[in-house]
Amino acid sequence: MAFIPHTEADVAAMLAAIGVARIEELFDEVPAELRVKSLAGVPEALNEMEIGRLMSERAHSDGIALSFLGAGAYEHHIPAAVWAITTRGEFYSAYTPYQAEASQGTLQLTYEFQSMMARLTGMAVANASMYDGASATAEAALMAVRANRKSRSARILVPLTLHPHYRRVASATAANQGLKFEELPYGAQEGITLPDALARYETEDITALIVPQPNFFGRLEDVDALTDWAHAHGILVIAVVNPTALALLKPPGEWGARGADIAVGEGQPLGVPLSSGGPYFGFMTTRMEYVRQMPGRIVGRTLDAAGKEGFTLTLQAREQHIRRAKATSNICTNQGLLMTAATIYLSLLGPQGLTRTAAAAHARTRELVTALTRVPGVRPAFTGPCFHEAVLQLDRPAAPVLRALAGRGIIGGLDLAGYYPELGNALLVCATETKTSADIERYRAALSEALQSVRAA
Amino acid sequence: MPVSEKVVFEYSRPGRGARDQWPQETPAAALSDLPAKLRRARAPELPEIGELEAVRHFTRLSQLNFSIDTHFYPLGSCTMKYNPKACNQYAMLPEFLARHPLAPESHGQGLLACLYELQEMLKAVSGMEGVALSPMAGAQGEFAGVAMIRAYHRARGDLKRNEIIVPEAAHGTNPATATMCGCVVREVPVGREGDVDIDALSRAVGPQTAGIMLTNPSTLGVFERRIVEVARVVHDAGGLLYYDGANLNAILGMVRPGDMGFDVIHMNLHKTFSTPHGGGGPGAGAVGVGARLLPFLPIPVVGREGERYHWLTEADLPQSIGRLSAFMGNTGVLLRAYIYMRMLGREGMRQVGEYATLNANYLLKRLQDAGFDAAYPQRRASHEFIVTLKRQARDLNVTAMDFAKRLLDYGFHAPTTYFPLIVPECLLIEPTETETRDTLDAFVTAMTQIEKEAEREPARVTSAPHTMPVRRLDDVRAARQLDLTWKPTAQP
Numbered sequence: 025m026a027f028i029p030h031t032e033a034d035v036a037a038m039l040a041a042i043g044v045a046r047i048e049e050l051f052d053e054v055p056a057e058l059r060v061k062s063l064a065g066v067p068e069a070l071n072e073m074e075i076g077r078l079m080s081e082r083a084h085s086d087g088i089a090l091s092f093l094g095a096g097a098y099e100h101h102i103p104a105a106v107w108a109i110t111t112r113g114e115f116y117s118a119y120t121p122y123q124a125e126a127s128q129g130t131l132q133l134t135y136e137f138q139s140m141m142a143r144l145t146g147m148a149v150a151n152a153s154m155y156d157g158a159s160a161t162a163e164a165a166l167m168a169v170r171a172n173r174k175s176r177s178a179r180i181l182v183p184l185t186l187h188p189h190y191r192r193v194a195s196a197t198a199a200n201q202g203l204k205f206e207e208l209p210y211g212a213q214e215g216i217t218l219p220d221a222l223a224r225y226e227t228e229d230i231t232a233l234i235v236p237q238p239n240f241f242g243r244l245e246d247v248d249a250l251t252d253w254a255h256a257h258g259i260l261v262i263a264v265v266n267p268t269a270l271a272l273l274k275p276p277g278e279w280g281a282r283g284a285d286i287a288v289g290e291g292q293p294l295g296v297p298l299s300s301g302g303p304y305f306g307f308m309t310t311r312m313e314y315v316r317q318m319p320g321r322i323v324g325r326t327l328d329a330a331g332k333e334g335f336t337l338t339l340q341a342r343e344q345h346i347r348r349a350k351a352t353s354n355i356c357t358n359q360g361l362l363m364t365a366a367t368i369y370l371s372l373l374g375p376q377g378l379t380r381t382a383a384a385a386h387a388r389t390r391e392l393v394t395a396l397t398r399v400p401g402v403r404p405a406f407t408g409p410c411f412h413e414a415v416l417q418l419d420r421p422a423a424p425v426l427r428a429l430a431g432r433g434i435i436g437g438l439d440l441a442g443y444y445p446e447l448g449n450a451l452l453v454c455a456t457e458t459k460t461s462a463d464i465e466r467y468r469a470a471l472s473e474a475l476q477s478v479r480a481a
Numbered sequence: 482m483p484v485s486e487k488v489v490f491e492y493s494r495p496g497r498g499a500r501d502q503w504p505q506e507t508p509a510a511a512l513s514d515l516p517a518k519l520r521r522a523r524a525p526e527l528p529e530i531g532e533l534e535a536v537r538h539f540t541r542l543s544q545l546n547f548s549i550d551t552h553f554y555p556l557g558s559c560t561m562k563y564n565p566k567a568c569n570q571y572a573m574l575p576e577f578l579a580r581h582p583l584a585p586e587s588h589g590q591g592l593l594a595c596l597y598e599l600q601e602m603l604k605a606v607s608g609m610e611g612v613a614l615s616p617m618a619g620a621q622g623e624f625a626g627v628a629m630i631r632a633y634h635r636a637r638g639d640l641k642r643n644e645i646i647v648p649e650a651a652h653g654t655n656p657a658t659a660t661m662c663g664c665v666v667r668e669v670p671v672g673r674e675g676d677v678d679i680d681a682l683s684r685a686v687g688p689q690t691a692g693i694m695l696t697n698p699s700t701l702g703v704f705e706r707r708i709v710e711v712a713r714v715v716h717d718a719g720g721l722l723y724y725d726g727a728n729l730n731a732i733l734g735m736v737r738p739g740d741m742g743f744d745v746i747h748m749n750l751h752k753t754f755s756t757p758h759g760g761g762g763p764g765a766g767a768v769g770v771g772a773r774l775l776p777f778l779p780i781p782v783v784g785r786e787g788e789r790y791h792w793l794t795e796a797d798l799p800q801s802i803g804r805l806s807a808f809m810g811n812t813g814v815l816l817r818a819y820i821y822m823r824m825l826g827r828e829g830m831r832q833v834g835e836y837a838t839l840n841a842n843y844l845l846k847r848l849q850d851a852g853f854d855a856a857y858p859q860r861r862a863s864h865e866f867i868v869t870l871k872r873q874a875r876d877l878n879v880t881a882m883d884f885a886k887r888l889l890d891y892g893f894h895a896p897t898t899y900f901p902l903i904v905p906e907c908l909l910i911e912p913t914e915t916e917t918r919d920t921l922d923a924f925v926t927a928m929t930q931i932e933k934e935a936e937r938e939p940a941r942v943t944s945a946p947h948t949m950p951v952r953r954l955d956d957v958r959a960a961r962q963l964d965l966t967w968k969p970t971a972q973p
Contacts (some may be wrong), residue, residue, distance in 0.1 A: 026829035027563050027755075027915045028836045034918040038843040041850075047835045050842050051735055053704045053861050058736050060831075065605025069826025072567045079820065082591030083576035089588055093581040096807055103502045105536050107573070113550025114543035117564050119894075120761035125949035126552075126889050128485075129545035130760035136489045139966040144525045149965045152761070155617040158807035189807045196779070196803030200628060200663040244519050272512070274521050290807065300592055301582030301808025302617065303763035315963065321761065326959035329944070332485075334951035338959040344620075345900070349656035349666045354620045356654055361759030364539075371489055371535045375524035377503040384504040387511035409514045426585070435584050457504040 090463055091435040092392065094413045094454025095240070096157065096187050097301065098268065098293045100381065101458055102365075103372045106295045110365045120321075120357065124336040130360065131335035134323040137367040144270050144370075145263070145287040146277025147309035151320035153358040157264070157290025158190040160306025161234065162197035163319050163353060164262045164288045167310075168232035169203060170317040170352070171285070172260045177229040183208040183217040185239035186264060188443045212446075215243040215406035215415065222253055232260040235284070237276075238269055241452065242389070242413030243406055251280030263287040267294050267307065269411050271375070271382040276309075286310045295369025296362050305359035305366065316342060319353035384457035385412040388464070392455040395468040401475050405450050412456060415440065418449040418475075426451075428474035434467055484950055486541045490967050492530045499532035545950050546760070547894045553920050555844075557865045557897035557909025558652070558700060560730045560752035565821060568755065572816035582808035586791050592812070593790030597783040599767075599819040606830055607729075607746050608739020609769030613778040615810035619727065622747025622766025623658040623694075628802040629745055629770060629777040630692045630721045631662055636777075636800060642719070646685055646693040648677055650701055650901040652727060655694045664691055671903070675701040675857050677711055686718035696725040697741065698732065698863030700901045701856065702841075702909065712742025721745065721773075726766075729753045730913070731838060731864035734831030744771045753833075754818035765814040776800040781809055836914035837864035840921060844912050847925045852932065856904045865911035867904050868896075874906045879935040879942050881906040886953065887934070887945035891927035 030038075035047070044050060051059070070078065091099065110116070114129060121127030121134075134152045141150040154160040165180045182191055182205045195205050211218045216239060233254040237245050247263070254261045263276035263284040276284035292304040310318055316339060324338035344351040373381060389412045396402050401419035418425060422439040429436040437453035444450060455464065530538070547554065554561035580589055600612040616622040627645060634642040645659035649668045656666040669685050670678045677695070693715050697705040705711065715722055724738040724746035730753045738746045750756050750765040758764075770778060780801045782793040792809075795801060825833065841862040848868060849855055856867035870881045885895030885908065897909040912921055935942045946952065 026825050026832040026836070027565060028832055029915065029917045030836060030839075035839070038839055038918060042839075042842050042846050047839050050835075050838045050861055053706055054732070054736055055706070055709060058709070058740050060735055060737055060740070063605055063734060063827045063830055066602050066827040066830055067823065069829050070823050072565075072824065075567060075820055075823050076571055078823070079571035079574060079595075079816075082594060083574040084591070086576045086580055086589055086591040088576055088579045089584065091579075091581050091584065093583050095583055097582050099579075099581070101502070101504070103499065103532070105532060109536065109539045109543065111569060111573075112540070112543045114546040114548045115760055116569070116757045117549035117561075118546045118760045119554065119556055119559055119561060119758045123547070123885070123889065123895050124954050125886065125946050125951055126547040126894060127545075127760075128950045129542040132486065132488070132545070133539070133542050133760075135965070135967065139488075139490065140527055142966045143527065149963075155621065155763075156807050159617070159621075159805070187807065189804060192804040193806065196628075196805060197624070197661075200631065201661060202663065244516070248518065270521065271525060272515065272521055274519055275525070278522075297578035297813075298581050299578050300580045300584075300589065300812040301810070302806065303811035303813050304807070305763075312963075315965070322965060324959040325964040326955045326962075328954050329952040332951055334954050336954045336956055336959050338956070338963070338965075341960075344653040344657035346653070347657070348653045349660045351653070351657040351660075354624060354654050354657035354661050355618070356620050357618045357762035357764055359617075359759075359763045360761035361757065361763060364760065367489075368535065368539050371528050371530060371538070372499040372502050372532060373527070374498045374529045375527045376498055376529070377500075378527065379524050380503045380506055383507035383512055386515070387507045390511060390514070409516060409519075411515070430585050430587060435581065435588065438583055 089433050089435045090466065092437050092453045092455060092467060093435055095438045095452055096290060097298055099298060099456055099458050100293055102295050102297060105372060106365050106368045109368055110361060115364050116361065121337060128335060131323050133364055133367055135325060135335050137363050138323060140367065140370045141307050142309050144267055145309045146275030147287050148312040149315050150307065150309040151318050151322050153363040154306035154308055154320055155359060156302065156304045157306045158193035159197065160288040160308050161190045161264055162194040164286045164308060165194055165198050165203055165232060166201065167286060167317050167319060168260045168262060171314045172231045174258050175229055175231040177231055178202050179204045179206055179230050181206055181208055181225065181230055181233045183210065183234065183236065185210050185217060185241060186234055186236045187240045214408055215241040216245045217250065226257055230259045232262050234262045234264060236264040237273060238266060238411040238413065241406060241415045242410040244409050244411055247279045251284060255280065255282055260285040265289045267291060268382050268385065271378040291362065291366050294366035296365055303359055303362055305362035320355055321358050381457050388455035388457060388459050389414060392453060392464050395464050396471060399468060399472045399475060405447060413452065413454040416451045416453060418451055421449050422451045425474050428477060429470055432470045434470050482950055483541050483544050486538065488967050489528045489538055492534050492538060493528040495529060497529045497531055499535060552892060552894050553916060553924060554894040555896050555910050555912050556894060557911040558727055560911060560913055562755055562913035563915040564755050564757045568817040568820045571820050572813050577816060590790055593783050595816055595819045597785055597790050599815055600783060602822050603748060603767055603769060606733060607748065607769040608737030609746060610772045611775045611778055612767055612769045613782045614767045614815050615779055615781060615806055616766035616768055617806055617811050618762060618764040619747060619749040619766040620654045620658065621805055622768050623654055623725065624661055625768045625779045625802060625805060626723050626745045626747050627658050627662040627664065629774045630723065632777045632802050633774055634691055641689055642691040644689045645691055650699060650903050651694065652700060652725065655725060675699060675703040675860060676705055676707055679707055679710055682711065683714050686715060686720060690718050690720035692721040692723050694723040694725055696727050698728045702863050702866040703857055703860045704863055708741045728863065730833060733834040735834040739771060745774055750814060750818040755821045756814045756817040763811045763814050765811045765818065777802050779803060779805050833914055840912040840914055840916060841865055844910065844921045848928060851925055851929045856907060865909060868908045868910060869904055870906040873935055877935045877939055879939050881908055883942045883945065884931055887931045887942045888927060889946040890948045893924055893927055
């Protein structure tokens with residue numbers, strides 16, 4: 025077991041070559057009192073047939089519900105080719121491409137990924153991906169502090185309309201380095217960041233403004249106005265965007281007069297399954313002038329000794345294995361496999377496929393909102409356009425309603441009570457191209473019943 | 482190996498595409514609510530290619546890689562062992578893939594049971610009191626570990642402790658992490674036999690010491706023999722001990738970091754527990770802590786009440802260092818590690834440590850017999866060891882990098898080169914337990930051949946590789962004439 029191929033004869037010959045009698049002796053430099061006495065917490069081994077059965081049983085018990093959850097992770101169709109190729113051993117079991125000559129596949133694919141993300145976000149350069157959208161946002165804030173040399177405050181304005189988990193990750197990651205995150209309120213009717221919220225900062229030293237698009241409520245922020253306001257006051261703009269939405273929405277590179285300075289986001293919608301939260305990948309793109317402030321791996325195209333084009337990791341002087349304590353970040357990996365999946369996904373969808381996907385997701389969400397707000401006791405929480413996600417107001421707390429729906433095999437969305445108590449009984453719902461009109465009708469009917477039964481109880 | 486492959490954009494033709502993958506077109510009216518000023522003017526310039534073209538292109542790209550599945554990959558400090566296919570297959574069951582991270586616990590008891598049991602198994606092999614699974618890579622695990630040390634001192638009102646000690650041979654991530662946590666780094670030297678210099682350490686510690694970050698076996702491929710003394714010195718000074726789990730494979734099932742005196746550990750599940758490296762991620766850097774640091778674990782953690790599993794969040798762990806990922810870290814990676822650990826079982830854990838050590842010591846001895854110089858010849862190898870090519874560089878003008886590149890021509894991925902920084906012209910070699918004796922013998926033969934070439938025909942080695950898709954790349958040009966995204970060249 026343990027995937028060890030040695031025969032008894034191998035072991036005997038190897039021990040003889042080393043000059044010891046037993047494997048045990050190879051640990052003679054370890055103090056005897058430190059040797060493990062018991063591993064009782066680890067069960068006996070299962071063979072592949074047995075583990076297969078156990079995992080299948082557990083997966084089956086979790087089942088697959090009809091889900092209308094979004095909130096930062098989105099269900100999309102994933103072409104079969106994406107994971108069939110991504111899990112090829114040559115991608116799956118390769119390491120970081122430090123030996124460039126033996127890693128041209130991963131390197132070229134990363135270059136293609138960088139090119140696609142730069143085009144999608146309308147920015148000049150991209151890195152090879154980050155852990156996830158939340159950690160990419162935190163890294164963008166740290167990067168903004170390095171890039172904005174006119175600002176000394178390390179104060180970052182964060183709208184409350186940014187994903188609440190992203191806000192927590194940013195502060196857990198960056199607060200130790202002296203960054204101060206200051207929260208911007210949103211308009212109670214509009215569900216977006218309003219100019220009034222910014223006015224008080226006009227005379228202060230602010231390093232960066234984060235602008236989510238669409239925001240956590242699915243609402244569309246006035247990105248041009250926010251960007252221009254920030255730039256007028258020497259503040260950098262960090263765009264936090266949904267990559268599917270970018271097929272239809274103005275890319276960060278075109279926001280306002282000058283465009284955003286850094287764009288980041290969660291890459292999961294691009295061919296990565298929901299998988300209970302990971303592995304996903306974050307993406308990050310920026311202006312050329314800030315490329316040396318960008319964390320993470322970057323691949324460049326160059327020439328080999330014979331003048332032939334090839335690919336290699338570049339700008340490594342920013343990274344921890346060279347700069348140690350002075351590196352731009354301690355990050356030494358990207359989410360290579362997920363980036364691989366996204367690159368294949370974007371190649372299969374292309375401009376038309378991605379645009380159709382975004383449009384279908386948006387249309388389904390509108391259909392969903394229309395259907396659900398026909399149910400008595402349900403109304404939209406905000407006025408104004410959304411993109412493929414929306415907040416509904418219920419006439420009673422969402423939690424028991426969601427439990428009743430779950431009992432009917434429907435996951436009805438996210439209860440916002442814990443995140444935004446000021447919104448009352450708010451529910452965040454999402455539909456993408458994977459939902460049919462029949463699915464939406466099933467939800468509407470179940471919600472109608474659930475509200476009646478909860479009311480009765 | 483294929484010789485080269487066009488960039489995907491070069492296959493693109495306007496109007497072509499994998500149409501079977503696209504949803505139906507949506508009537509424009511359905512988008513009428515999106516204000517024009519927020520709309521994109523032109524569709525993004527992604528490639529327009531058919532499905533078969535895409536499949537061929539990316540399959541060919543894969544063939545330009547070395548990987549564990551295709552080549553011996555003795556990359557020191559990276560534990561490039563076999564990634565069992567079952568781990569991938571059963572982590573990718575449709576129900577696991579389809580589950581939304583915010584779905585209710587009632588719709589995830591199977592998953593949560595796996596994660597809970599993974600926490601318990603990791604506690605057992607590390608000798609720790611609590612484990613959190615959410616860090617998404619070793620570096621994020623390190624960050625969590627040092628952030629917990631800092632939070633612990635602060636919670637006690639001991640605000641002066643902001644210095645992290647690292648040995649000079651440490652991974653670059655250690656000092657980078659300490660900086661990210663707002664700490665100051667202090668390096669201590671290692672002695673001639675590779676152990677931490679205890680006298681220097683005793684002088685370095687004090688009321689400013691937050692903790693020490695150590696890898697054991699160290700990055701020099703040897704076990705830190707005076708670890709108990711190191712722990713005493715640091716603890717007596719009021720500091721805590723951080724275990725960098727990069728080399729846990731060497732001692733798995735044999736020695737536990739908790740028993741050595743460590744207070745906090747991160748475990749690279751993509752090394753010791755064989756989840757895939759994926760061309761540079763995703764990893765997973767679960768953290769384990771002793772009793773003192775339990776309240777500070779990053780959230781979420783999986784808890785159990787009776788037969789029900791649930792998430793522990795801020796409400797349960799108010800002193801937590803917080804959330805490090807949008808959801809639950811790299812869950813799919815955690816499932817792979819769980820499957821691997823269940824397949825190994827108790828006995829398999831010990832065998833990993835034993836056979837990784839056997840393979841490393843055998844390979845070291847064979848290379849020494851072939852005339853290569855070990856950096857620490859008086860020491861046992863752990864699961865890896867360092868060969869120094871200082872003599873070859875001096876006498877033959879052939880460097881460690883030249884050997885590394887020539888090994889590619891012989892069908893072996895190169896060992897880690899020029900790390901640790903304190904050993905000149907070094908190769909850090911880690912064969913792992915999953916390789917056969919025959920493969921190790923073949924590697925020795927290749928090294929011996931290269932040594933002969935270096936003596937008789939050095940240009941053959943210094944200009945290697947000769948059989949790869951590309952020759953050595955011009956890194957200076959790559960950094961000076963930045964070409965980071967593809968642009969169409971002007972048509973002739």
